[in-house]
Structures are given as structure tokens and as C-alpha cells.
Amino acid sequence: MSSEVFVVAYEGAQDDPGVLGYAMQRAAVEGATLLLVHVLEWSPYSFLTPEELEERHGRRAKEIERARSDVTGPALDKVKAAGIEAECVIRYGNVVELVVEEAGKAGAGMIFVGRSGSQSVAARVFGSVPMGLAQISPVPLVIVP
Amino acid sequence: MSYRKAYLAAPLAALLPVQAAAQGIDETINTIFADYTGWYVSLIFADLPGTNFSWIALWLVVAALVFTFYFGAIQLRGFTHSIALVKGDYSDPDDAGEVSHFQALATALSGTVGLGNIAGVAVAVGIGGPGATFWMIVAGLFGMATKFTECTLGVKYRNEYPDGRVSGGPMYYMTKGFSERGLPGGKIFAILFCIFTILGALGGGNMFQANQAHAQLSGVLGEYPGWITGLLLAGVTFIVIVGGIKSIAQVTEKVVPFMGIFYVIVSVIILLMNFDMIGWAFGQIFMGAFTGLGVLGGFTGALIQGFRRAAFSNEAGIGSAAIAHSAVRTKEPVTEGYVALLEPFIDTVVICTMTALVIVITGVLNIDPETGLYVWNSEAGRISTEGEVAGVELTSAAYARAFSWFPAMLAIAVVLFAFSTMISWSYYGLKAWTYLLGEGAAKETTFKVIFCLFIIIGASANLGPVIDFSDAMLFSMAVVNVIALYFLMPIVKRELESYVSRLRSGEIKRFKS
Known part of the structure; x- marks a missing residue:
């Protein structure tokens, strides 16, 4: 990627057209490349049953395949159809940390994220993805309503 | 019986008309059980000629010592590296989403931490005195090397199927490892191991758990027939392992670690409340380890009980952990x-x-004030205790001295621990079963139904025959597994040396600082 890179924290169809549409607009204006980062929430410190351990490797492969075909694939097609250069990354782990990490790796100039609008107790106590990104993002962050 | 107990026991009163008949069933099961398994238990726990030291205890002690020396006290020099691995310092971020070291450890622990730590320790201290704790700790420390050996082999020789499933365990390293070393008999070892694993799963991984869960529940709710607990536990287990309602197992798997942490916190609080007695308790443990302090059999009585219960609790050398650990995602x-x-x-x-210290400190073991020795109840074959209780009830009584609400909490913990261990062992048993008979829905369901039936038997039988049979089956697994480990330990050494040299040269990267 030689042009400026904008990272989009892409959760799925709910970010479409919202955050994805706005990021596409900005990328078209600035001539930037989009990097869609889709994170599957995962903690290496969670607890699994013996059966889950046995099946984990196979399930992970299926989860990545499904994310690629149902989530990032259609989004990538839409961006490319608009004539904007784009790539996508699928990662496992903490959304906030990995979006920032990918932004750093790609030398991104801006991060776009959708406002989750979550009113849940968990989001209020532990914070939402936009809040987390607002706290640790090393580059300007755009929260799209 | 308190009002609370009476209230809780009210629904059970409806079952009184069948209680007498039920107790008859309990006794019948007990008699049949003791008659049919007694000879095998005697064989496994036979003393060495001219001593009162069972050959099987020596078997595990020697194995743990051999592995400790052969791998240069790996449990000491590798301890900090173990912690770093569990923290994920060496885990490749690209492998996120796969089974982590922590997850494999946590799942294996949920199969081992449980009644062995609560009831088993009480049995050891009740029969072998506080000194049994010392030998239990020693067995635990040396057993770390045994666990290191078997779990390394478990991962090295696991089967990875095209659909992504991973299956490992002693039966795989026995066949593949023996074949790699050009040794005959690997298949025979694997078959024997699987037979013992199935019986061990039905014994220690099932009946002992059901039995102690019932003992704890009847202590809180009042006496009622064991088959009722058995039927309830069997029903829930059936729903999970046959009905495929995995959410129950998933919830248990998540709750059990927190119960374990809670248990440790309560233990630490009790120890802090009796801070001035910790020194005395350790004194009892050290003195008892070499003198017995009035326990029948003295030093050897304490030693045998300590080693027996440690092996039953941490399963080092048994081979079960190698099955759980083999699913981890690692190249090493x-x-x-x-x-x-x-x-x-x-x-x-x-x-x-922790459990042993609380039992000693709270004074539930009766001490003769004149001699300072523990009072031996020769009729029961153990130290006289407050209310003459044993097993999980002794632990419960000890913790109740500090917190009166603890027995109710312990009852919940015991049932959850028991259930979690049963789920783990139903899996280990099933792996052995399918290794012997092949995979297939009908074959798997047959094992699962048998497993559930044994829960009812376990909850109905008395403590003695159940504990003896459970131990005998688990130790039978250890006999076969340890022999295989002796043959295969050079492979582990080769792996270890290669890994350590690459770690030192920086070829193996640390991903987190």
C-alpha cells in the first residue's frame, strides 16, 4: 500500500453503510486505501470443556472461513466495486488492541469505527470498542454514528 | 436436624416409604461391589514381602524420582519458564483462537482439582495423620516430572484428523512411540491402558465423585438414600453427554475454577485467622511425617496415605492428563x-x-491431651475425629469451625467439582472406549449410558469399597503408563534438549516481553 491507509474496525453488516460508507467517502476524497479489520473476540484465558479443546482447531478454521465469506468478503467486494483499493485482515483476540496493532503495522493515518450504541451494563462498566479506541488509538479516530 | 435442614429435607420425606427398600438396595450393591472387586483391590495394594509398604506406592515414587533425576529436576529449573508459557509469552499471535497453554492446563485441572483435594486429603490426614500431608507435598513435587513426561508425549504423538479434531493420550504414544523406537508391544500396552482407563473413568472419575457428592449433600440435607443423589446426578450427566446439552458443561467448566479460587481464598482466611497456629501445624506435619504421632503404621502409615492420596488427586503417572493436554496448539x-x-x-x-492445614489447625482431629498423640479409633481404622466423621464430612467440619455457613457452600462446590470431574472422565473414558471399539454413535452412546448407570451405583455404595476400587483402577492405569514412559523417556529428553538449545540460541522467540 503506497497511498495513505485508513483502518476500518469492521464488525459486520451492521457497519454497512454507516461506518463503511463514510470511510469509503473519505478514502475516495483522499485517495486512500482501506484496511478492513475484523476481529473475532477471543481470550486465551477462557475455560473450555475437553470436547471443545478437541474440536477447537477445526472450529477456528470454520469461523475464519465464515467470517471471510459472510462478513469481510461482501464488504471488500463493495469497496473494490467503488474503485477504492482495499484489503482485509481477520484476527482473534481483543478488538481494541488488535485494531490499534493493525493500524500501527499498516502505518494508518486514521481509524474509523461505528458507534456501538450499546446501553448494556457490561459496555458501561468495561467500556465499548469506540471508547477503548478513543483511549489508546495512536492516530485520529473517527466514530461514525 | 436444624429447621433449615428440616425444611430442605421435606421433599425427601415423601420418599420415606421407599427408604427402607432403598437402603436394602444400597446394602446389596455394596455387598456385590465388595465381593466382586475385593480381590483386585487386594492385588493392586498388596504389600511388598516382609513390609507394610504397598508395591504400587513404591512404583509411583520410583517413577517420579526417576523422571526427576533423568530430566535434571525439570520441575525446579523449568518452573519460571512454565509460568511464562501459561502467560502466553511464547505464543505466536497468529495462533490466536487456537487452544492456548492456559486453556489446556485449566481444562486438565478441572478434571483433577476437586474431591481429591477436599475429600481425599481428609482421608489421608484421617488415616495417615498430619504427616501424610508432608508426603503428599513431596509426592506432588516429584510428580511434576512425571506429568511433564507424559504430557510432552501426549502432544508429540497425538492424532490430527482432517476435520481439525485432535486426539491424544497414552494409547497414541504407546503405539506410535514404541513403533518409532522399534519396540514391540505398543498396541498391547495401549489396549491394556484403555481397559483400565474405562474402569478408572467408571471408578475414580465417576463412582467416587458421586459417592462423595452424596455424602456432602446428606450431611447438609439430612440422611437419605444414596440412589436419589445418584439418579439426579446421572440424569444431569445423561442430558449433557448423551443429550448433547453442552451449555450445562460449559457453565460448569466456567464456574468450577471460580469455586476453586474461592476455596483457596477461604482456606487462606482461616489460616490467617489462626496465624499463631500455622507454625504448630507445620510442626505436626513434619513430626507426623517421620513418627506418625500415634497413627497406626507410624511413618509408613503416613507415607503411604500421603502418596496414595497425592496420586489420586493430581493423577501424575496415571496418564489422564495427557489426553486433555494434547489438544494445545504448539509446534513444540x-x-x-x-x-x-x-x-x-x-x-x-x-x-x-491448604485443606490439610485447615484440618490440622481447626482441631477436628482428636488429640490425647496427656500424650500429645492423636487418638486412634481402631474400629474405624483412622484417627478419632469430632463426630467421628471422615472424608469430605471431615473437611466440612473443619471449615465449619471457622465459618458456620461453609458446609452449605462446600456442598455446592463438591457437587460442581464432582460433576466437572465426571464430565472430564466421561471424555477420557470415551476416548479409551472408541480407541478400543472404534468410533460410531451407537458405540459411544453405549459407553455414555454405562457411565451414567455407574453414577447411581457410586452414590449408593459405602465409602470404603468405592475408594478402594477407584484407587485400584487409577493405579492400574499408572502401572501400564509408567512402563511406557520408561521406554519413551529418551524421546522426551531429545525433545527437551533440542528445545532448550533453541530457546537459548534465540531461535524460539519470545513474543511478549
Whole structure:
């Protein structure tokens, strides 16, 4: 990627057209490349049953395949159809940390994220993805309503 | 019986008309059970000629010592590296989403931490005196090397299927490892191991759990027939393992670690409340380890009980952990060995010692004020205790001295621990079953139904025959497994040396600082 890179924290169809549409607009204006980062929430410190351990490797492969075909694939097609250069990354782990990490790796100039609008107790106590990104993002962050 | 107990026991009163008949069933099961398994139990726990030291205890002690020396005290020099691996310092971020070292350890621990730490320790201290704790800790420390050996092999020789499933365990390293070394008999070892695993799953992994869960529940709710607990536990287990309602197992798997942490916290609080007696308690443990302090059999009585209960609790050498640990995602089998060696440490050195210290400090074991020795109840074959209770009830009584609400909490914990261990062992047993008979829905369901039926038997039988049979089956697994480990330990050494040299040269990267 030689042009400026904008990272989009892409959760799925709910970010479409919202955050994805706005990021596409900005990328078209600035001539930037989009990097869609889709994170599957995962903690290496969670607890699994013996059966889950046995099946984990196979399930992970299926989860990545499904994310690629149902989530990032259609989004990538839409961006490319608009004539904007784009790539996508699928990662496992903490959304906030990995979006920032990918932004750093790609030398991104801006991060776009959708406002989750979550009113849940968990989001209020532990914070939402936009809040987390607002706290640790090393580059300007755009929260799209 | 308190009002609370009476209230809780009210629904059970409706079952009184059938109680007499039910107790008859209990006794019948007990008699049949003792008659049919007694000879095998005697064989496994036979004393060495001219001594009162059972050959099987020596078997495990020698194995743990051999592995400790052969791998240069890996449990000491590799301890900090084990912690780093569990923290994920060496885990490739690209492998996120796969089974982590922590997850494999936690799942293996949920199969081992449980009744062995609560009831088993009480049995050891009740029969072998406080000194049994010392030998339990020693067995736990040496057993770390055994666990390291078996879990490294478990990962190295696991089967990875095209659909992504991973299956491992002693039966795989026995066949593949023996074949790699050009040794005959690997298949025979694997078959024997699987037979004992199935019986061990039905014994220690099932009946002992059901039995102690019933003992604890009847202590809180009042006496009622064991088959009722058995039927309830069997019903829930049936729903999970046959009905495929995995959410129950998933919830248990998540709750059990927190119950374990809670148990340790309560133990630490009790110890802090009796801070001035900790020194005295350790004195009892050290003195008892070499003198017996009035326990029948003295030093050897304490030693045998300590080793027996440690092996039953942390399962080092038994081979079961190798099945759980084998699913981890790693390119280096020896890393899982490092992680697995923490299991006996957490299980035996930390948690079992907590239970033992609380039992000793709270004074539930009766001491003769004149001699300072423990009062021996020759009729029961153990130290006289407050209310003459044993097993999980002794632990409950000890903790109740500090917190009156603890027996109710312990009852919940025991049932959850028992259930979690049953789920783990139903899996280990099933792996052995399918290894012998092949995979297939009908074959798997047959094992699962048998497993559930044994829960009812276990809850109905008395403590003695159940504990003896459970131990005999688990130790039978250890006999076969340890022989295989002796033959295969050069492979582990080769893996270890290669890993350590690459770690030192920086070829193996640390991803987190």
C-alpha cells in the first residue's frame, strides 16, 4: 500500500453503510486505501470443556472461513466495486488492541469505527470498542454514528 | 436436624416409604461391589514381602524420582519458564483462537482439582495423620516430572484428523512411540491402558465423585438414600453427554475454577485467622511425617496415605492428563510438558496443603491431651475425629469451625467439582472406549449410558469399597503408563534438549516481553 491507509474496525453488516460508507467517502476524497479489520473476540484465558479443546482447531478454521465469506468478503467486494483499493485482515483476540496493532503495522493515518450504541451494563462498566479506541488509538479516530 | 435442614429435607420425606427398600438396595450393591472387586483391590495394594509398604506406592515414587533425576529436576529449573508459557509469552499471535497453554492446563485441572483435594486429603490426614500431608507435598513435587513426561508425549504423538479434531493420550504414544523406537508391544500396552482407563473413568472419575457428592449433600440435607443423589446426578450427566446439552458443561467448566479460587481464598482466611497456629501445624506435619504421632503404621502409615492420596488427586503417572493436554496448539510438544508440570503443583502442593492445614489447625482431629498423640479409633481404622466423621464430612467440619455457613457452600462446590470431574472422565473414558471399539454413535452412546448407570451405583455404595476400587483402577492405569514412559523417556529428553538449545540460541522467540 503506497497511498495513505485508513483502518476500518469492521464488525459486520451492521457497519454497512454507516461506518463503511463514510470511510469509503473519505478514502475516495483522499485517495486512500482501506484496511478492513475484523476481529473475532477471543481470550486465551477462557475455560473450555475437553470436547471443545478437541474440536477447537477445526472450529477456528470454520469461523475464519465464515467470517471471510459472510462478513469481510461482501464488504471488500463493495469497496473494490467503488474503485477504492482495499484489503482485509481477520484476527482473534481483543478488538481494541488488535485494531490499534493493525493500524500501527499498516502505518494508518486514521481509524474509523461505528458507534456501538450499546446501553448494556457490561459496555458501561468495561467500556465499548469506540471508547477503548478513543483511549489508546495512536492516530485520529473517527466514530461514525 | 436444624429447621433449615428440616425444611430442605421435606421433599425427601415423601420418599420415606421407599427408604427402607432403598437402603436394602444400597446394602446389596455394596455387598456385590465388595465381593466382586475385593480381590483386585487386594492385588493392586498388596504389600511388598516382609513390609507394610504397598508395591504400587513404591512404583509411583520410583517413577517420579526417576523422571526427576533423568530430566535434571525439570520441575525446579523449568518452573519460571512454565509460568511464562501459561502467560502466553511464547505464543505466536497468529495462533490466536487456537487452544492456548492456559486453556489446556485449566481444562486438565478441572478434571483433577476437586474431591481429591477436599475429600481425599481428609482421608489421608484421617488415616495417615498430619504427616501424610508432608508426603503428599513431596509426592506432588516429584510428580511434576512425571506429568511433564507424559504430557510432552501426549502432544508429540497425538492424532490430527482432517476435520481439525485432535486426539491424544497414552494409547497414541504407546503405539506410535514404541513403533518409532522399534519396540514391540505398543498396541498391547495401549489396549491394556484403555481397559483400565474405562474402569478408572467408571471408578475414580465417576463412582467416587458421586459417592462423595452424596455424602456432602446428606450431611447438609439430612440422611437419605444414596440412589436419589445418584439418579439426579446421572440424569444431569445423561442430558449433557448423551443429550448433547453442552451449555450445562460449559457453565460448569466456567464456574468450577471460580469455586476453586474461592476455596483457596477461604482456606487462606482461616489460616490467617489462626496465624499463631500455622507454625504448630507445620510442626505436626513434619513430626507426623517421620513418627506418625500415634497413627497406626507410624511413618509408613503416613507415607503411604500421603502418596496414595497425592496420586489420586493430581493423577501424575496415571496418564489422564495427557489426553486433555494434547489438544494445545504448539509446534513444540515439550512446551506442554512444561505447562503440565504446574498441575501437580497447583493441585497438590497448593490446594491439598491448604485443606490439610485447615484440618490440622481447626482441631477436628482428636488429640490425647496427656500424650500429645492423636487418638486412634481402631474400629474405624483412622484417627478419632469430632463426630467421628471422615472424608469430605471431615473437611466440612473443619471449615465449619471457622465459618458456620461453609458446609452449605462446600456442598455446592463438591457437587460442581464432582460433576466437572465426571464430565472430564466421561471424555477420557470415551476416548479409551472408541480407541478400543472404534468410533460410531451407537458405540459411544453405549459407553455414555454405562457411565451414567455407574453414577447411581457410586452414590449408593459405602465409602470404603468405592475408594478402594477407584484407587485400584487409577493405579492400574499408572502401572501400564509408567512402563511406557520408561521406554519413551529418551524421546522426551531429545525433545527437551533440542528445545532448550533453541530457546537459548534465540531461535524460539519470545513474543511478549
